[in-house]
Amino acid sequence: MVKKVEMVGSGVDPKLAQLAKRAEKGKASIEEVRELLDSMPEVERQIGSIAEQAEWSWVSTYSEGNELVGEATRRRLESERAELMGPNPSPLERSLAHRIVLSQFQLDYVDTLMAARSREGMTASAVAMYQQWLDRAHSRYLAAVKTLALVRRLALPLVQVNMAEKQVNVAQMDVVRTATQPALELQVSDGGKEQDGA
Numbered sequence: 030m031v032k033k034v035e036m037v038g039s040g041v042d043p044k045l046a047q048l049a050k051r052a053e054k055g056k057a058s059i060e061e062v063r064e065l066l067d068s069m070p071e072v073e074r075q076i077g078s079i080a081e082q083a084e085w086s087w088v089s090t091y092s093e094g095n096e097l098v099g100e101a102t103r104r105r106l107e108s109e110r111a112e113l114m115g116p117n118p119s120p121l122e123r124s125l126a127h128r129i130v131l132s133q134f135q136l137d138y139v140d141t142l143m144a145a146r147s148r149e150g151m152t153a154s155a156v157a158m159y160q161q162w163l164d165r166a167h168s169r170y171l172a173a174v175k176t177l178a179l180v181r182r183l184a185l186p187l188v189q190v191n192m193a194e195k196q197v198n199v200a201q202m203d204v205v206r207t208a209t210q211p212a213l214e215l216q217v218s219d220g221g222k223e224q225d226g227a
Contacts, residue, residue, distance in 0.1 A: 045072060080127050087131065091138055106130050113177070119184075125177040132170035139163045 048065055051057040066073045076082075084106065092099035113126035143159040151159070 042069065045069065080124075080131070084127075084131055084134075087134060087138065091134075091141075102134075106134060109133070119180075121180055122177065125173060125180065128173040129170065129177060132166065132173050136163070136166040136170050139166050 045065065048057055048061065052062065084103075088099055088102050088106070092102060110126050110130045113129060114123055118126065139159065139162050143163065146155065146159065
């Protein structure tokens, strides 16, 4: 489906831009592609991520070629995503944060589009179409937010209490626990008495 990769910005490596042009025409060898991706891992993240491409397409559609609007929007989305992810996100949290930010953008885009079209006058069927689009975008956004909240709630540490020994064990699920959810530490005292054989 994707044949062309847009190389934008003044900081684009000339070697990368040249290889991208040859790759579009099917004239780049797999060896040189692998060598370039090994030397520039950030390119793999940007070009190889369908999520990044989807965001780029939505922002490009919204900005209609206005680089100021496009770059400001991309920076805002990046900032919102970083805020949602927190300092040490799991891969799942990273993915969900990306989905939430893109869903919010789509929701706002449809709202903006509907407002612009309503000034021009819309038929009842056009209003219904935009409203349905808006409702679906809102449902996707809420589903992504709910899923992230659930993932974070499930990431809380597991606590096991052994009452006979007056001991508390804390097990952490480091797979999905984030830095924003510190480990739970509990101590149980038996009234100042020391236990024998402890």
